[in-house]
Amino acid sequence: MKLISSLALIAALSLETCGPQPGGTADQAPGIGKTISKSKGMVAAANPDAVEAGLDILRAGGSALDAAVGVQAVLGLVEPQSSGLGGGAFMLVYDAKKGEVWAYDGRETAPAGATAELFIDPETGEPFRFFEGIASGRSTGVPGAVVMLHQAHQDHGKRDWAKNFNRAITLAEKGFRVSPRLAGMIERVGAFLVLKRDDNARAYFFLEDGSPLPVGFVRDNPEYAKTLRALSENPRALLEGPIAQAILDVVAQEPLPGTMTLEDMANYQPRKSRALCSSYRQHLICGPQPPSSGGVAVQSILGMVEPFDMAGLGPSAQSWHIFAEASFLAYADRNKYVADPQYVQVETEQLLNKDYLSTRAALINMHAAMADYKAGNPSEFMRGKDATPDSPGTSHFTIVDGDGLVVSMTTTVESAFGSQRMAAGFMLNNQLTDFSFKAVDEAGLPIANAPAGGKRPRSSMAPHIVFNPEGEFLFTTGSPGGSSIIAYTAKTIIGIIDWGLSPQEAIELPNVIARRGTVKLETRGLEPELTDEPERMGPAARFGLSEDMAKALEAKGHKLRRSKGEISGLHIIYRNEDGSLSGGADPRREGVARGL
Ligand code: GLU
Numbered sequence: 346m347k348l349i350s351s352l353a354l355i356a357a358l359s360l361e362t363c364g365p366q367p368g369g370t371a372d373q374a375p376g377i378g379k380t381i382s383k384s385k386g387m388v389a390a391a392n393p394d395a396v397e398a399g400l401d402i403l404r405a406g407g408s409a410l411d412a413a414v415g416v417q418a419v420l421g422l423v424e425p426q427s428s429g430l431g432g433g434a435f436m437l438v439y440d441a442k443k444g445e446v447w448a449y450d451g452r453e454t455a456p457a458g459a460t461a462e463l464f465i466d467p468e469t470g471e472p473f474r475f476f477e478g479i480a481s482g483r484s485t486g487v488p489g490a491v492v493m494l495h496q497a498h499q500d501h502g503k504r505d506w507a508k509n510f511n512r513a514i515t516l517a518e519k520g521f522r523v524s525p526r527l528a529g530m531i532e533r534v535g536a537f538l539v540l541k542r543d544d545n546a547r548a549y550f551f552l553e554d555g556s557p558l559p560v561g562f563v564r565d566n567p568e569y570a571k572t573l574r575a576l577s578e579n580p581r582a583l584l585e586g587p588i589a590q591a592i593l594d595v596v597a598q599e600p601l602p603g604t605m606t607l608e609d610m611a612n613y614q615p616r617k618s619r620a621l622c623s624s625y626r627q628h629l630i631c632g633p634q635p636p637s638s639g640g641v642a643v644q645s646i647l648g649m650v651e652p653f654d655m656a657g658l659g660p661s662a663q664s665w666h667i668f669a670e671a672s673f674l675a676y677a678d679r680n681k682y683v684a685d686p687q688y689v690q691v692e693t694e695q696l697l698n699k700d701y702l703s704t705r706a707a708l709i710n711m712h713a714a715m716a717d718y719k720a721g722n723p724s725e726f727m728r729g730k731d732a733t734p735d736s737p738g739t740s741h742f743t744i745v746d747g748d749g750l751v752v753s754m755t756t757t758v759e760s761a762f763g764s765q766r767m768a769a770g771f772m773l774n775n776q777l778t779d780f781s782f783k784a785v786d787e788a789g790l791p792i793a794n795a796p797a798g799g800k801r802p803r804s805s806m807a808p809h810i811v812f813n814p815e816g817e818f819l820f821t822t823g824s825p826g827g828s829s830i831i832a833y834t835a836k837t838i839i840g841i842i843d844w845g846l847s848p849q850e851a852i853e854l855p856n857v858i859a860r861r862g863t864v865k866l867e868t869r870g871l872e873p874e875l876t877d878e879p880e881r882m883g884p885a886a887r888f889g890l891s892e893d894m895a896k897a898l899e900a901k902g903h904k905l906r907r908s909k910g911e912i913s914g915l916h917i918i919y920r921n922e923d924g925s926l927s928g929g930a931d932p933r934r935e936g937v938a939r940g941l
Pocket of ligand 1: 738739757758759760776779803804805806824825826827828830
């Protein structure tokens with residue numbers, strides 16, 4: 346890999362005022378090796394109850410995969426706004442003994458009856474307003490998170506599948522304490538009234554007088570416990586029999602009922618493949634395959650940043666400028682080219698090809714922001730301009746066990762509380778709003794991420810596992826946050842590899858999201874504030890860029906949107922040189938990282 350010193354780079358750029366030298370090529374990529382473990386294990390997730398459930402399972406001799414089942418079961422109970430049984434997920438698993446990295450895809454799937462017009466109002470011929478699309482039956486895809494976990498459990502589980510639900514069942518029966526974040530979400534999302542429109546959700550999230558559950562309220566959920574018992578006996582219990590029927594009954598309700606059938610559910614299968622990996626400097630970076638754009642986009646940001654001396658520049662305005670420019674370009678490619686590979690050809694290899702990324706990086710001028718950020722064309726593809734909306738829900742967790750098995754999983758019901766409809770004790774997802782609402786663009790070109798029956802909507806979820814130059818496991822990373830996930834995750838990889846930060850420091854770097862022409866950045870000194878975006882509660886002012894740095898970015902021509910709080914929920918586990926583990930949890934949410 347060719348590394349260019351900052352002086353040489355700045356000298357070259359001041360002559361050329363264009364981009365850097367080409368980076369390395371794919372055939373120089375480092376490999377994946379085996380990793381000897383010296384730790385008993387660690388769990389980092391968005392809620393302490395979920396972390397304790399995972400640790401209990403590790404203590405009882407379960408693997409990281411067993412623990413993942415327990416963590417997800419608890420998250421679905423205590424953090425129903427973000428993820429759950431009714432949602433989907435992407436998971437990366439590194440098997441330290443075999444030296445393999447697997448990508449599991451439990452993404453929701455559109456029912457066979459879904460058409461390209463899924464979100465087009467037949468009366469006006471125009472796309473529905475986004476909120477109408479979310480709060481509907483037709484936004485719900487066949488849920489995949491649990492069957493994906495089961496598939497991975499068959500590969501990597503060490504103890505009985507059923508036992509992993511025990512703690513969540515007890516917590517659901519005895520009740521859990523409503524956390525400040527959950528209480529805040531019920532209050533704010535509840536204010537839009539849709540959550541109250543659903544009988545099950547109204548009875549569950551609100552007191553009899555209609556007020557939202559307060560912080561510390563002990564909420565039991567016997568229906569959820571019953572569903573977990575059914576799942577512990579039959580991992581496909583959501584997709585057949587009475588629970589499947591309960592889901593269908595709710596999906597079929599007005600307004601905008603969905604077309605999902607028992608056959609759609611019976612047909613659902615999770616997917617498993619090798620992870621999508623590329624090199625960054627001397628490290629190997631592995632993420633999910635499409636239909637998530639998270640792997641491609643994070644890795645293409647890194648590929649474009651790679652020729653620059655980020656280590657020498659440190660976390661400066663200059664570095665954030667490079668990061669922003671690379672992000673603009675990577676988001677443009679991701680918007681145009683990534684969708685379900687079983688429906689459209691997705692050229693991940695071309696998109697991550699080092700020569701291609703060098704031509705993209707060459708567009709970056711150190712002194713000035715680009716006037717226009719267009720997608721490249723690595724494969725001479727004709728694709729329409731994407732019209733996929735964006736909204737945040739989701740949770741990311743990570744687990745390492747004593748054998749060195751590593752899990753990095755991002756899991757979601759899409760928006761806050763998904764479609765805001767509840768069945769069998771859990772929320773139904775609104776994942777199909779991750780499709781483009783339009784199927785063709787103004788020029789008449791087909792849009793890659795258009796809805797279709799049986800198709801999986803594009804995701805931004807980006808669970809990653811990073812390997813050191815010896816091919817050993819180094820760290821995991823990933824976050825919730827809609828399409829901002831890509832920027833949140835990429836900054837942590839640069840923070841750790843280039844800036845030598847600890848996991849916690851990397852998480853607490855300011856979030857800088859450069860997409861569609863605007864740089865949104867956490868800015869220090871602004872009071873955190875509630876906004877109209879329901880999940881936005883971050884106490885971000887603490888982590889923001891200084892106003893001086895923001896001004897330096899403006900001086901380069903960037904259009905800034907100063908953010909008073911981002912909703913990253915980054916969780917990282919890092920393997921130290923002596924084999925011990927360090928964790929990091931995002932203070933913008935309620936998570937913790939704890940080891941055994
Ligand atoms: N549905 C989004 C996705 O799959 C995630 C939403 C979020 O992170 O809040 O990319």
